[in-house]
Amino acid sequence: xxxxxxxxxxxxxxxxxxxxVTLHDDAGVTIxxxxxxxxxxxxxxxxxxxxxxxxxxxxxxLTPQVRAARGTDAWSSVTWGAALxxxxxxxxxxxxxxxxxxxxxxxxANDYAxxxxxxxxxxxxxxxxxxxxxxxxxxWGLGAFGVxxxxxxxxxxxxxxxxxxxxxxxxxxxxxxxxxxxRHVEIAKRRGARVVVIDVRRTEASALADEVVxxxxxxxxxxxxxxxxxxxxxxxxxxxFVAENTIGFEMLAANVGDMTPAWAEAQxxxxxxxxxxxxxxxxxxxxxxxxIGGSSLHKGTNTWQAARAIxxxxxLTGNFGLPGGGIxxxxxxxxxxxxxxDVSAADRRPPGTYIPNQMEAIVEALESGAVKVFISxxxxxxxxxxxxxxxxxxxAKADLVVxxxxxxxxxxxxxxxxxxxxxxxxxxxxxxxxxxHVHLSDRVMPPAGETRPVYELYKGLAARLxxxxxxxxxxxxxxxxxxxxHPATNHATVETLxxxxxxxxxNVSHVAYPTLKFATPSGKxxxxxxxxxxxxxxxxxxxxxxxxxxxxLILAHGRTFAHFHSxxxxxxxxxxxxxxxxxxxxxxAPADAEARDIADGxxxxxxNARGSFVARAKVTPRIPAGTVWIRDGWPGLNALTxxxxxxxxxxxxxxxxxxxxxxxxxxxxIRSATVGA
Numbered sequence: 230x231x232x233x234x235x236x237x238x239x240x241x242x243x244x245x246x247x248x249x250v251t252l253h254d255d256a257g258v259t260i261x262x263x264x265x266x267x268x269x270x271x272x273x274x275x276x277x278x279x280x281x282x283x284x285x286x287x288x289x290x291l292t293p294q295v296r297a298a299r300g301t302d303a304w305s306s307v308t309w310g311a312a313l314x315x316x317x318x319x320x321x322x323x324x325x326x327x328x329x330x331x332x333x334x335x336x337x338a339n340d341y342a343x344x345x346x347x348x349x350x351x352x353x354x355x356x357x358x359x360x361x362x363x364x365x366x367x368x369w370g371l372g373a374f375g376v377x378x379x380x381x382x383x384x385x386x387x388x389x390x391x392x393x394x395x396x397x398x399x400x401x402x403x404x405x406x407x408x409x410x411x412r413h414v415e416i417a418k419r420r421g422a423r424v425v426v427i428d429v430r431r432t433e434a435s436a437l438a439d440e441v442v443x444x445x446x447x448x449x450x451x452x453x454x455x456x457x458x459x460x461x462x463x464x465x466x467x468x469x470f471v472a473e474n475t476i477g478f479e480m481l482a483a484n485v486g487d488m489t490p491a492w493a494e495a496q497x498x499x500x501x502x503x504x505x506x507x508x509x510x511x512x513x514x515x516x517x518x519x520x521i522g523g524s525s526l527h528k529g530t531n532t533w534q535a536a537r538a539i540x541x542x543x544x545l546t547g548n549f550g551l552p553g554g555g556i557x558x559x560x561x562x563x564x565x566x567x568x569x570x571d572v573s574a575a576d577r578r579p580p581g582t583y584i585p586n587q588m589e590a591i592v593e594a595l596e597s598g599a600v601k602v603f604i605s606x607x608x609x610x611x612x613x614x615x616x617x618x619x620x621x622x623x624x625a626k627a628d629l630v631v632x633x634x635x636x637x638x639x640x641x642x643x644x645x646x647x648x649x650x651x652x653x654x655x656x657x658x659x660x661x662x663x664x665x666h667v668h669l670s671d672r673v674m675p676p677a678g679e680t681r682p683v684y685e686l687y688k689g690l691a692a693r694l695x696x697x698x699x700x701x702x703x704x705x706x707x708x709x710x711x712x713x714x715h716p717a718t719n720h721a722t723v724e725t726l727x728x729x730x731x732x733x734x735x736n737v738s739h740v741a742y743p744t745l746k747f748a749t750p751s752g753k754x755x756x757x758x759x760x761x762x763x764x765x766x767x768x769x770x771x772x773x774x775x776x777x778x779x780x781x782l783i784l785a786h787g788r789t790f791a792h793f794h795s796x797x798x799x800x801x802x803x804x805x806x807x808x809x810x811x812x813x814x815x816x817x818a819p820a821d822a823e824a825r826d827i828a829d830g831x832x833x834x835x836x837n838a839r840g841s842f843v844a845r846a847k848v849t850p851r852i853p854a855g856t857v858w859i860r861d862g863w864p865g866l867n868a869l870t871x872x873x874x875x876x877x878x879x880x881x882x883x884x885x886x887x888x889x890x891x892x893x894x895x896x897x898x899i900r901s902a903t904v905g906a
Contacts, residue, residue, distance in 0.1 A: 230254065234263055234731045236661045236670045237277040238338035238654035241793050243387070243558040244409040245341065245663050246273050248280070250655065252673060258284045258655075265730065268663045269409055275790055279805035283653045284674075288636055288802045290650035291678025299625070299646065309681065309689065312647055316604075317693035319629040320359075323601040326581050329360035329591070333367075335607025335634055335651075335796035336683060339659030339670035344569060345712045346659070346683060349700075350606060351573035353687040357696045358579040360600060363586050363887035367613050369561030371527040371875060374888040375536025376556065378761050379770075380747035380754045381543070382884075384562035385518065385555050386664045389739040391416035393553025396423045396514040400539055401449065401522025402559070403432040405788040410520060410558050411437065423514065425507065427452070428522075429785045430816060430858050431851035442507065443853050446785045447530030447894075448497040451772045452504065453538035455493025458485040459508035460545055466512070467547030474745050475544050477757025477769070484769045496772065498853065512546050516553030519543065523560030525787045525861065528893035530773040532875045538770035544754040550745045561886070564664040565738040568717045572708070574698075585881050587889025588614055589874040595623035604631040606683060607651065609638040609795035612864045615891035616872030618840055633683055636802040638795065639864040650680040657682040658705050660713075660726070662735070667718055669731040684708075764879040781837065781896035782821060784869060786861035795862050813844040813866070816858040817899065822848040825899055832902040835859075837895060840868030843902050857897065869895045 230251050237246040247266025251259045260281045262273035283289070293312040297303035320328050332350055340346040354361035365373070376382055390397060391413030404411045414437060418424050426438040427449070435441045444452055460466050461482050471478050490501035497504075511517055521539055540556065548554030556562075584594045592614070594600040603624060614620045624630055624644045632638075632645040641648055656676045661668050676682075684700060691699035702708040710722045721733045749755045762768040791809035792800045800806035815835060817827065827833055829848035834841050835857075842865050852858055859866065871894040881889050 233671065233673045234265070235655070235673070236339065236668050237273065238280050238283070239276045239793055240334045240337055240341040241276070241406050241408070242341055242560055243562065243664060244407050245269070245661050245668070246277055246409065247668065248273060248277060250673065256285065266668070267732070268666060272408060272412065274408055275809065276793060276800070276806065279803045282803040282805060283635070284655065286802065289677060290635060290637060290648060291680060292650060293679065294648045296646050309649070309679065312649060313686070313689040313693060316629065316631055316647060317690055319602050320690070320694060323628060325358045326360065326583070327600055328602040328604070329362065329584065329594070329600045330354050330604050330606065331362055331364065331608060331610055332606035333364050333608025333610070333613065333796065334794040337607070338796070339654040339657065339661065342662035343660045343667060343712065345572070345709060348571065348573040348712065349684050349687060349708070351575070353691060353696070353699050355574045355578040356699055357691070357694065358581050360584050362584070362591060364608070365561060366586055366588055366887040366889045368524045369559070370886045370888040371533045371890045372521060372523070372536040372559070373561055373886055374876070374880070374884065375527070375533035376521070376540040377748060377884050378537055378755070378758050379540035379544070380749035381540045381549065381556055381742070382748050383565050383741035384558050384664065385741045386564055386739040387413040387558050388665065389552055390414065390518050390557050394422050394516055394518040395553065396425070396511065396517035397557070398425045398427060398511065398517070398519045399434050399438070400427045400519055401526035402434070402520040403428065403522070403788065404434045405790055406523060406560065406793065407520070407558065423510065429852070429856055440507070442499055442503060445496070445498040445853070446783045446856055447773060449526065449531055449535040450538040450770065451488070451493050451496035452499060453535070453542060454485050454488045454770060454772065455490055455497070455504045456508035456511065457481070457541060457545060458488045459490060459505050460512045461485060463509065463512070465509070466545045470547035471545065474549070475754040475756055476751050477755060480769060481541070481756035511542065515546070515548065516551045517546065517548055518554055518557045520557040521559045525785070527890070528786055529783070530892070530894055532773060532892065533888070534771060534773055541754070541756055541770055544756070549754065550740065550742050552740050555741050558664055562664070564735070565741050565743060566717055566736050567662070567664065568715055569712050570715045572711050585878055585889060586887030587874055587878070587881055588891045589872060590889065592620055592623045592872065595627055598626065601628040602631070603627050603629070605640055606633045607796060609640045609799070609864070611640040611644055612795055612799070612862055612867060614872065615867050615870040615893045616839060617865065617868040619872055633686060635680070636798045638798045649686060650678065652676045652680045652682050656680065658709065658723070660709060665737060666732050666734055667713070667721065667726070669723065669726040671727070671731070760883070764883070765877050766880060781898050782855060782857045784835070784895040784897045785856055785858045786893070787858060789860045792860055792862065799862055799864065810860070813859055813863045814847040815844040815899065816847050816849055816852045818852050818854040818856070819848055819850060820854045821857070822846060827899065827901060833899050834902045835869060835897050835899050837869055837897045839870070842866050842869055846899070857899065869897055871895060
C-alpha cells in the first residue's frame with residue numbers, strides 16, 4: 230500500500246477538501262479525509278468519499294471514439310492521432326473564427342480556483358484566434374456582477390467568520406455546497422453568534438439557524454431593500470462609514486423610502502414584522518457577516534439585482550473592512566490578495582469577430598452558422614444551458630461537436646460526433662486553491678487505457694494547425710511553476726509545495742477590503758452606480774420586474790449531498806451517488822399537492838410551454854405553497870427554463886469573469902404522470 234495526500238476532485242467551492250488516498254497492491258484505492266489539511270481538517274462528504282469509484286470504473290471512456298452518424302449509437306474506436314486529424318481538418322475548413330471552445334467543472338477536478346487548465350485552453354484559443362467562452366456565466370458570474378457593481382467582489386474568509394462574527398446571515402447558502410464554511414458558522418454559533426438562514430425552503434442549514442426566513446423565489450432583492458428601508462427609517466445606519474466610504478446614500482434613501490416592510494411582505498411573502506426584526510437585529514449587531522449563495526440564488530427573476538442589493542447592507546451598517554463583518558465566502562469569491570500568474574496570452578489574441586460571453590449569443594451563433602465546430606471540455610453543456618430543446622437544435626446545425634470527458638453524458642449521447650477520453654484527478658498533476666491556501670494534487674497513477682490530460686488536445690491541434698507557442702513548457706509541472714510564480718504564493722513551485730506537505734499558505738488578508746478601497750470607479754461602495762447606468766442598467770439597487778403572470782408554480786433549483794454540477798454524468802457514473810438519488814425529486818408543498826391530487830412519492834410530470842420533465846413528488850411542509858424545488862442539472866430539466874439573456878452586451882466585459890447568463894426562470898405546472906405516456 231502507498232498513501233498520498235491530494236485534494237477531492239469535486240469542485241464544491243468554496244468548500245474544497247483535502248483527501249488521503251491509499252493505493253492498494255490490487256490497484257484499488259481507499260479514500261478518507263486529510264486531517265492535516267488546514268481548510269477541511271479531515272472533513273470529506275459523501276461526494277468525496279465516492280470519488281474512489283472513478284478508479285477502475287467500467288463506465289470510463291478509455292479510447293477516442295467517432296460516431297458514424299448523428300442520431301445513432303454507432304460508435305467506433307479510433308486513435309488519438311486520427312481523432313485529432315479529423316478535428317483539425319474541420320477547423321481548417323470552417324476557419325478559426327467559426328470554432329468555439331467551452332469548458333466546465335469536469336476540467337477542473339484537480340485545478341479549481343488555481344485555474345491553470347482554463348488558462349491553457351484560453352492560451353490555445355487566443356493564439357489560434359478562435360472563439361472561447363468563460364463558463365462563469367453559467368454559475369457564479371451573475372451574482373459576482375451584482376456585488377461587483379456595488380463594489381464588494383472580495384470575500385472575507387471562513388476563519389474570520391468563525392473567530393469574529395457575532396451574526397451570520399446565510400443568504401441562499403446551504404451546507405450542501407458550503408460544508409467547510411458551515412463548520413466555521415458552528416464555531417461562531419458556539420461563541421454566541423446569531424445565525425439566520427434566508428432561503429426558498431427549509432434547507433439542511435436551517436437546522437443550525439436561530440431564525441429561518443422563507444422568501445419567494447426571485448424576491449431576495451426586495452427583502453434586502455425592505456431591510457434597508459427599516460435601517461434608514463430608524464436612523465440606524467453607520468453615518469460615519471457611509472459618509473467616508475460610500476456614494477449615493479441620499480439617492481438610496483429616497484429610492485427605498487416607499488419600500489416599506491408591508492411592501493416587502495407583498496413581494497417576498499415574508500411577514501412585515503419579521504422583516505423589521507431582522508433589519509433591526511442586523512443593524513444592531515457588529516460585526517455581522519452575510520454569506521451569499523451561489524448560482525441557484527441568481528437564477529430566475531432574481532438575477533444580479535439580488536447580490537447588488539444584499540451587498541449594500543454591510544456598507545449601510547459599517548461592516549466592510551471589519552473583522553467578522555462584510556461578505557463571507559461564496560462560490561467563486563476570492564480573498565484580498567489572492568492571485569496567480571496569467572499564462573493565457575490574452576494580449577496576443579489576433580483581431581477578429583468574436584462571439585461575446587453570453588449563453589444566448591452562443592446559441593444564436595450555432596443557429597446562424599457563425600460557429601460550426603463546438604468543442605466541449607469536461608462539460609455537459611446540453612444540460613447546463615437553459616432551454617435545452619433550442620440548444621440541442623442549435624448544436625445539430627454545427628458541422629462537428631467534440632466532447633472531452635471521463636464518462637459519457639447527455640452531451641455525448643445526444644450531440645457529440647467525436648469523444649476524447651480524459652484522465653481523472655489521480656492520473657495527472659494539478660492544484661486547487663481555497664481562499665487561504667494552494668494545495669497540490671500530484672499524479673499518483675498512470676492514465677487508464679488511452680486517456681490523456683487535456684493539454685495534449687491543445688498540443689495536438691496546435692501542431693496540426695501550425696499554431697506556435699501554445700505549450701511552451703517542458704511538462705505540466707513547469708506550467709504549474711509558471712502559474713504559481715506570483716507574490717500571493719511567495720513564488721511557490723511544485724517542489725516547494727511538495728516539500729511543505731503539498732500546500733502553501735497564500736499571502737492574503739482574512740478580512741476583505743482591509744484598506745477600504747473598493748472595486749469601483751470611485752473606489753467606494755456605490756449605492757448609486759453611474760457605471761451601471763452607462764450600461765443601460767438601473768443605477769440604484771432595485772427589484773426585478775414581475776414576470777407578467779401569477780399562473781403556475783415557481784420552479785427553484787439547488788444542490789444536494791449527492792450532486793454538484795454535471796460532471797461524472799451528473800454523478801450517475803458513481804454507484805454510491807447514483808444510489809442516493811435514483812431519480813429526481815420535486816419538493817411540493819402539501820397544499821399545492823392536495824390541490825392537484827398528488828401524493829408523496831407519486832410519479833409526476835412537470836410541464837410548461839417550453840417542455841416537460843418527469844420526476845417524483847416529495848410532498849413536504851419544508852417548502853412554502855407556490856414554490857417547487859428540485860436539484861438542478863438533471864438531464865432534460867432545463868427544457869423547462871427560459872433561455873433569454875439577463876444583461877446587455879455593454880455589461881459583459883466589465884469584469885474579468887463572464888456574466889452572460891440565461892435567466893433560467895420557469896413557472897411550471899405539475900400533474901400525475903400517466904404510465905406509458
